[in-house]
Amino acid sequence: MKHVLTFLELESGPRVDVTWDGTALSLPEGSNLAAAMLAAGVGVFRHTPVSKAPRSPFCMMGTCFDCLVEIDGVTRQACMVEVTEGMVISQPQELGGQVNEM
Amino acid sequence: MAAAAEASELGLSVTIIDEQPRAGGQIYRDVDKVSPSRAPILGTDYTDGKRLTESLRQSGIEYLPGAVVWAIEDQFRIMYTCEGRGAQIQADRILLATGALERPMPIPGWTLPGVMTAGAGQILLKQSGVVAKKSVLVGSGPLLYLIAAQMVRAGTPPVAMIETQTRSDLGRALWHVGGALRGWRYIMKGLKMLAEITLARVPRYSGASDIAIEGDDAAKAVTFIYKGRERRIDCDIVFLHHGVVPNPQASRSLRISHNWNAAQQSFVPKLDEWGQSDVAGVFIAGDGAGIGGAKAAEQAGRLAVLKIAEDSALLSTQDRDLKAAPLRRELGRELAARPFLDTAYPPYIAALTPDDNTTICRCEEVTAGEIRGYAKLGCLGPNQTKAFGRAGMGPCQGRYCGLTVTALLADANRQSPDETGYYRIRAPLKPVTLGELAAMDDMVQNSAE
Structure with missing residues (x-):
């Protein structure tokens, strides 16, 4: 995991604690989870099931599925979720391709 | 609304x-x-x-x-x-x-962390007030200027704009200048944004070609050819855009x-x-x-x-x-x-039918070369290549490879896009968990729309 701050937050507000892959992160309450994780310096959200290549958010509008993470045990698109206190977030454990295979 | x-x-x-x-x-x-x-x-x-x-x-x-x-x-x-x-x-x-x-823009390195759509960059700003510190904008179109102007106003101008449209595109667009004058408000807004970008001294490289993103685990730089010379610009974030599609x-x-x-x-x-x-x-x-x-x-x-x-x-x-x-x-x-804008800012041709080594299906990591290979085996349409090589079968369901696969097959088989067709899209359109299904509300509400 990379922790270089490539993004800047223009405003500050109340923050809540969550965990990301076992480490504590403090993120703006109610903010978009993918945006908050990027601003906190999370560089890699998941690895692809095929080549294990690293991925991070690409579209920010719920269409590319590159921001898939596991939140409290359920694989979800981080860009479609709002930050709440105590979220337990990790890289998705199951193969990304199996999330919605048809 | x-x-x-x-x-x-x-x-x-x-x-x-x-x-x-x-x-x-x-x-x-x-x-x-x-x-x-x-x-x-x-x-x-x-x-x-x-x-x-x-x-x-x-x-x-x-x-x-x-x-x-x-x-x-x-x-x-x-x-x-x-x-x-x-x-x-x-x-x-x-x-x-x-x-x-966003129109898919498959260029070498576009799957690396740190590469996003320009629309994503704008959503980060609108929804979260989050801006990239060291970014490059790549592609063509009015949205690229809008996000650049907004980044200038936010105090984090892009390091550079690498633009794919050429002078001859603008020349062709002048045939539509009559329509553009009827839509003069949009043209004025465009000129104002360009003025803001110029004032902030953001370097613009128009008519760039051979664009690729470098990096191992994340984007590090964009390389391209501008006026016959190879260039390289360091950055952390790359925003891609060459139009939007339904x-x-x-x-x-x-x-x-x-x-x-x-x-x-x-x-x-x-x-x-x-x-x-x-x-x-x-x-x-x-x-x-x-x-x-x-x-x-x-x-x-x-x-x-x-x-x-x-x-x-x-x-x-x-x-x-x-x-x-x-x-x-x-x-x-x-x-x-629209006709003026569509002609002046056409898609980046190298990203419509990419080089063989370029990944075109982000989910299943299928390359353009593999799709061309399936065409040689006799695949005429995207649903066949999906069965052969899984392109379009991942979680995004072809949203970011569908048009590319159609273009590659149409090109290889010398058929029109209409003859080539598109993926057959089936439900579920978005993932749904068994738990969500189990909690399904039986009540059916009535509505006119």
Whole structure:
């Protein structure tokens, strides 16, 4: 995991604690989870099931599925979720391709 | 939003199923929540969206935010997930307002962390007030200038703009200058944004080619050829954009006919003058019907509602046409600058039919060369290559490879995009968990829209 701050937050507000892959992160309450994780310096959200290549958010509008993470045990698109206190977030454990295979 | 307000006024019962947690779609994303300090960065074209979100608060509109539609069945049963529970709703008519997606821009390195769409960059700014510190914008089109101008205003201008349109594109576009003059407001806005970018001394490399993104675990630099010389620009974040295309998932899943539109270089659904598709009762308004922008979407949405109200005997044919006339005039003005813009800022050709080594399906990591290989084996359409090599079978369901696969196969087989076709899109349109299905609400609500 990379922790270089490539993004800047223009405003500050109340923050809540969550965990990301076992480490504590403090993120703006109610903010978009993918945006908050990027601003906190999370560089890699998941690895692809095929080549294990690293991925991070690409579209920010719920269409590319590159921001898939596991939140409290359920694989979800981080860009479609709002930050709440105590979220337990990790890289998705199951193969990304199996999330919605048809 | 405009359609819902109009429908409610005409006495129709309306439910809006919105995937986002707050009203505004992508253009006016989170407009009700934006801070006073950020509003001037985003501009009045953005804050104008409050007019629409406010109109949703009138009676007669049921607004369901954070509701993800994953299936639309015949005569219309719509299934969606909201707050971890499956639910369904019955409707007599449907107006799809699913908008646009960024046109896929497969270039070497586009799957690296740190590479995003320009639209994603804008959403970060609108919704979260998050900006990239050291970014490069790559591609072509008005949205690229808009986000660059907004980044300048936010105090984090891009390191450079690497633009793919050429002088000859602009030359060809001048044939459409008449239309551009009718749409002069858009041209003036464009010139103003360009002035802001120039004033901030953002270097622009127009007519760039051979663009690639370097990096192992993340984007580090963009390389390209400009005026015959190889260039390299260091950056952390790359924003890609070469136009937007209709989001086809819902309309394709309903088996609505789509035709290739050469000017927009994309498929568009076949619609009548009211936005009704060849599946009776299903209307499409906005960029999902063909790219026209947010203002045009309002007019198109209202026109669809007039037809729905007439079908529901709430409006006479005469009144319908009377109300439609000014909307059509306004729509014409809104669309007047499109031919100029489409010609002046065409897609980056190298990203329409990429080099063999370039990944075109992000989910299953299939390359352009593999698709060409399947064409040699006799694959004529995208559904065959999907079976052969899994392109389009991953979680995004072809949203970011569909047009590329069609273009590659059309090129290899010397067929038109219409002959080549597109993926067959099936439900579920979005992932749905067994838990959400188990918690499915049996209650079927009634709604006119």
